[in-house]
Amino acid sequence: MVTTGQLPPAGRTDLPPLRPAVDDISTGSLGELAPGPGWPRPVLLDAELLILVTGGHGTAELDFRPLPCRPGALLRARPGQVLRCLGAQLDATVVRWGAGALRGLDVDPDAVPTYRQLAGEDEDAVISEVTQLAVDADRHAGVPAAAALLRHQLAVLLLRLSLLPDRGEQPVPRAESETFRRLCREVERDYRHTRRVEDYAARLGCSVRTLTRACLAVTGRSAKQVIDERVALQASRLLAATDEPIARIGRRLGFPEPTNFGRFFTREVGVSPGAFRAARERPVPVRLVRPRPPADASAGPTMA
Structure with missing residues (x-):
């Protein structure tokens, strides 16, 4: 198994090249x-x-x-x-x-x-x-x-x-699945700026109740939980894979005050940002669950 020799510089996100690409x-x-x-x-x-x-x-x-x-x-x-x-x-x-x-x-x-x-x-x-x-x-x-x-x-x-057969997942009504996908697209565009369900409902032309019903059908969690989990997931990614300062990560995700970011992260993940980063060299049990719609739902990207 081939491995690279050194850690990437702080903040670097690109992977080492694989074999020469044909058309990417x-x-x-x-x-x-x-x-x-x-x-x-x-x-x-x-x-x-x-x-x-x-x-x-x-x-x-x-x-x-x-x-x-x-x-x-x-x-x-x-x-x-x-x-x-x-x-x-x-x-x-x-x-x-x-x-x-x-x-x-x-x-x-x-x-x-x-x-x-x-x-x-x-x-x-x-x-x-x-x-x-x-x-x-x-x-x-x-x-x-x-x-x-x-x-x-x-x-x-x-x-x-x-086309692989599913493994017995419960089917989700098409309307709720499509609403969830639309929410995912909007959250992906703007989770760094707003975590308010009301903002996303207004953009999608539906009610908060509709968004919450769709999220519960697909993930078992409310729309607010889905949005907050996306922010916490991004914070976890940056804390684990980069050396970017914790306060800067918080600001990038819409938390001007480090204390507010720390409280949010601890509530969502179960440990502080500093403790999460300190433990990144070993597997860390966390509560993050990334929702994903069923494969047969109508087209549209999941949250990355």
């Missing part, structure tokens, strides 16, 4: 994502990723959620999320692509499950397609004519993953 699509090993030997702290992702575990056993922490990993485990990660993998023998193939790689193709990457343990025919098909994509990306690196091949291979892979 590249493949590589799991170790190439690590900020240092042994994953000393989470890394803040800057690209779309599929991670297919090929060997070993361990745990991946994606936005602080522990996900058990063994051969056949598949993770779908998004820009802005934080990732750390624990397990000395854990190996995986990583497929990475940029925002323009799928432009013009009828595929929704957000329909791909965040985590799935593959088995049987599904596992065989996905392994075959990931392997072929990796081979072609390496063989045709720097060949412009290969761009269309890799784009369509990636689209087929994502479509196949989006």
